[in-house]
Amino acid sequence: MVPLRTDGTTNQVGVLPALLRQEGILTEDQLAYAVRVHRKLTTPQTMLDTLLELDLISQEQLQTTLRKHQLDIRLGDLLVELGYLRSSDLEQALALQKESQGQKRLGEILVDNCFIEERKLLETLSYQLGFPLINPDFVRIDKTLQAHLPLTVCKQINVLPLYRVGEQVMVTFADPLDQRAREIVRAHLPNYLLAICSKSSLHEALTALEHAGRTVATDDTTIIGMINLLFEEAIEEGASDIHIEPLKDRLRVRLRRDGVMGLHKEFPKDITPQLITRIKVMAQADIAEKRRHQDGRILFTSNRHGINLDMRVSFFITIYGEKVVLRLLNNKGTLLDIKEIGMTPRMLEHFIYDALEVPTGVMIVTGPTGSGKTTTLYSCVNYLNNSSTSIITAEDPVEYVIEGVGQCSINPKIGVTFEETLRHIVRQDPDVIVLGEIRDQFSAETAIQAALTGHKVLTTFHTEDSIGGLIRLMNMQIEAFLISSTVVCIVAQRLLRRVCPECAEPYTPTPLDLTRLGLSSSDLAGAEFKLGRGCKSCRFSGYRGRVAIFELLVMNEMVKNAILAHKSSYEIRKISVETSGMVTLMEDGIVKGARGMVSLQEIITDLPRLGKPRPLHELKRILGVMR
Numbered sequence: 047m048v049p050l051r052t053d054g055t056t057n058q059v060g061v062l063p064a065l066l067r068q069e070g071i072l073t074e075d076q077l078a079y080a081v082r083v084h085r086k087l088t089t090p091q092t093m094l095d096t097l098l099e100l101d102l103i104s105q106e107q108l109q110t111t112l113r114k115h116q117l118d119i120r121l122g123d124l125l126v127e128l129g130y131l132r133s134s135d136l137e138q139a140l141a142l143q144k145e146s147q148g149q150k151r152l153g154e155i156l157v158d159n160c161f162i163e164e165r166k167l168l169e170t171l172s173y174q175l176g177f178p179l180i181n182p183d184f185v186r187i188d189k190t191l192q193a194h195l196p197l198t199v200c201k202q203i204n205v206l207p208l209y210r211v212g213e214q215v216m217v218t219f220a221d222p223l224d225q226r227a228r229e230i231v232r233a234h235l236p237n238y239l240l241a242i243c244s245k246s247s248l249h250e251a252l253t254a255l256e257h258a259g260r261t262v263a264t265d266d267t268t269i270i271g272m273i274n275l276l277f278e279e280a281i282e283e284g285a286s287d288i289h290i291e292p293l294k295d296r297l298r299v300r301l302r303r304d305g306v307m308g309l310h311k312e313f314p315k316d317i318t319p320q321l322i323t324r325i326k327v328m329a330q331a332d333i334a335e336k337r338r339h340q341d342g343r344i345l346f347t348s349n350r351h352g353i354n355l356d357m358r359v360s361f362f363i364t365i366y367g368e369k370v371v372l373r374l375l376n377n378k379g380t381l382l383d384i385k386e387i388g389m390t391p392r393m394l395e396h397f398i399y400d401a402l403e404v405p406t407g408v409m410i411v412t413g414p415t416g417s418g419k420t421t422t423l424y425s426c427v428n429y430l431n432n433s434s435t436s437i438i439t440a441e442d443p444v445e446y447v448i449e450g451v452g453q454c455s456i457n458p459k460i461g462v463t464f465e466e467t468l469r470h471i472v473r474q475d476p477d478v479i480v481l482g483e484i485r486d487q488f489s490a491e492t493a494i495q496a497a498l499t500g501h502k503v504l505t506t507f508h509t510e511d512s513i514g515g516l517i518r519l520m521n522m523q524i525e526a527f528l529i530s531s532t533v534v535c536i537v538a539q540r541l542l543r544r545v546c547p548e549c550a551e552p553y554t555p556t557p558l559d560l561t562r563l564g565l566s567s568s569d570l571a572g573a574e575f576k577l578g579r580g581c582k583s584c585r586f587s588g589y590r591g592r593v594a595i596f597e598l599l600v601m602n603e604m605v606k607n608a609i610l611a612h613k614s615s616y617e618i619r620k621i622s623v624e625t626s627g628m629v630t631l632m633e634d635g636i637v638k639g640a641r642g643m644v645s646l647q648e649i650i651t652d653l654p655r656l657g658k659p660r661p662l663h664e665l666k667r668i669l670g671v672m673r
Contacts, residue, residue, distance in 0.1 A: 059081060060093050060123075061124070061127065062093075062094060062111065062112070065115050071111065077102075080096050080097050080100055081093075091129075092127055092129040094127055094128065094129075109176070112173060112174055112176070121171070122152055128170060131156070139156050139161055142155050153167050160549075163580070168243070171222060177222055180242070180243055181218075181244065182206050182208060182248060182251035187206070187208055187255065189255070191208075195234040197255060204245065204248060205217055205231055205248075215239070216238070217235065217238045217240060217241065218241040218243040219243070220244065222242050269317070269321055269324050273325065273328075274346075276288065277357075278350045279310070280310075283301055284591075285301040286302050287372065288300075288301060288374065290369065290371075291364075292364065294366060295315055297321070303585075304587075304589055304590070306587070318367055322367070322370060325359065325370055325372075328342075328346075329357075330342055331359070336368065339362050340361040342361070343443065356374075358372070358373040358375065360373075381428060382425045383428070383429075384425045387594055388595075389594075393596060393598050393634075395670075397535070397537070397598055402430065405502060407534035408493050408505065408532050408533045408534060409534050410506070410533065410536045411423050411426075411506045411537045412508065412511070412512065412538050412539075413509075414540075418540075418592075422537065423505075424446045427478070427480055427504065436477045437450075437479075438479055439451060439454060440468060440480070440482060441482035442482055454471075464485070464489065468492045472499070477501065478501070479502070479504070480503075480504045481493055483505065483508075484505050487522045487523060490519060491524065497532035498528075498532060507536075509538070511654055512598070514615065515538070516529060516536065516609060517615050520609075526612060533601055534600070535599060536599045537597070537599075538596070538597040539595060540594070540595045540652060542593050542635065542645075542653075543644065544643060545576045545588065545644060546578040546583060546590040547590070548584065548590075549578050549583070549584065549588065550576040550577070551576060551578075552574065553575040554575070555573075555575060559646055559650065563650065563655075564658040565636075565658075569659075570636075570640065571663065572640070572662060573640035575642065575646050576645070577645050577647075578645070588645075593644050595631055595644075595653060600626055605618065620657075623657075627668060629668055630654075630659070631653045631654055632659050633665050634665075636649060636659055636665065637666060
């Protein structure tokens with residue numbers, strides 16, 4: 047490692063910053079300044095990120111330095127400096143390499159032992175060596191190149207010639223540092239360009255090429271099989287949405303898992319028309335219409351998992367063709383018992399006895415799109431569903447089918463509009479009315495009127511928090527006395543990613559974390575915050591599954607009087623916290639974070655901060671949490 051100064055004041059800046067100074071890109075004073083800034087940071091950050099943020103270096107200068115000094119920088123050091131690997135993990139990996147007596151490369155050990163994702167390792171090698179990262183796409187492969195470098199040789203040395211670039215041939219390697227493989231390729235293709243790819247993608251491409259004549263889009267059977275396999279894989283991965291997106295040169299498929307989008311696979315561009323047409327047939331959409339947006343629905347029976355999958359399908363016209371998004375609704379597995387939705391013991395007890403079991407009134411579940419409102423709503427419906435209760439719903443469309451419940455799916459094409467359905471619904475002698483969503487003044491007035499005539503109404507709303515639901519009803523010109531006399535409770539919620547239990551490690555809040563929360567370290571005494579390191583179980587994200595965070599407002603006399611007096615949202619919230627035992631979204635998140643369920647980072651970034659949270663020990667007492 048190159049020291050920063052001859053007097054040794056800072057000799058731990060890292061290999062790359064020292065090389066940047068050696069190349070004259072950084073001056074000694076600039077690097078010393080960056081070191082001082084880096085030391086004062088309260089959140090972890092690599093030295094390189096600090097240099098980039100201070101605009102002392104550029105990405106191009108960094109890459110140029112890497113390529114020039116690639117033999118001087120060890121892979122492990124580079125991974126640590128780029129922030130992809132921790133120093134402790136590198137030490138463990140080096141110890142394992144020593145035990146193998148040099149038979150395994152460091153990169154192989156890092157991936158096999160889940161210290162790093164293979165993709166990140168390949169990106170770093172590409173960054174270090176200056177070779178492009180290209181996963182083989184067999185549609186682009188020039189098969190005539192096999193005459194120069196046979197597939198049998200390719201399989202032995204883990205390489206594959208892809209296509210010609212002028213007079214040169216692009217060849218992708220699973221291990222770009224394998225000198226023997228490079229010499230063999232040079233013997234067959236003297237003028238070649240080197241690229242990097244993963245072993246798995248290379249083997250898939252080689253297997254596909256071995257089966258001569260078998261292409262991806264040869265007939266309908268292949269397309270049907272591809273789509274069925276895609277649905278099965280989406281179920282396996284626990285995806286909530288499938289995005290099928292035509293791009294300029296390929297068809298990209300992404301899955302939304304735990305609320306986060308991730309690449310699943312890519313297909314050649316030329317199969318797009320057949321694949322989209324097949325999905326349209328399954329969704330009963332117009333296959334001839336390619337200029338307008340469409341909607342549909344698919345009922346898919348999974349043979350592999352033994353479940354029925356209900357999917358809402360949206361076809362959206364883009365400049366490269368029709369984009370398809372499928373929302374997956376599992377009729378069997380997604381419907382949760384009310385005790386399983388994730389409310390803390392005392393909040394759940396309060397919710398059931400003071401809201402759900404009250405015979406009349408409006409109960410609202412609120413939150414942004416994708417916050418789990420529908421799941422909570424139907425858990426409530428499932429709880430109320432029995433032989434002595436008549437339940438009628440109006441939904442657009444029906445998402446979960448529940449035995450014994452009269453469910454109506456809105457379909458304006460045949461005259462079954464939301465307004466028409468709401469007019470007829472009260473004539474069905476219901477005890478409980480479920481409205482999929484309050485969308486306008488008409489549906490809000492219908493819900494209020496139904497509650498005034500002795501019905502129980504369950505519905506959802508799009509607002510930031512529970513108090514926001516009350517304010518929005520007022521903004522819809524609903525009289526304050528009607529709101530105070532009919533609304534029983536409002537549940538606000540969010541979904542945060544659950545910290546992966548397989549790789550969870552203790553996390554100590556930084557001073558910046560405490561400042562952003564508005565708490566002191568003594569306020570969080572006894573907390574056991576955790577953060578996922580990343581492993582194969584969680585796809586190296588550090589998260590697996592999701593946890594619901596709740597805010598429950600049960601209306602009492604003081605809150606009703608505040609509404610009648612047209613108090614501000616701040617005043618209503620203050621009264622609710624002081625008199626109704628309401629715990630805010632942020633506070634519920636802190637309690638669940640203190641139990642190691644969710645990360646402190648997501649609590650801070652994803653939950654609304656509307657006032658200073660109370661100390662942890664007080665929140666635990668209010669919510670009935672023992673630890």
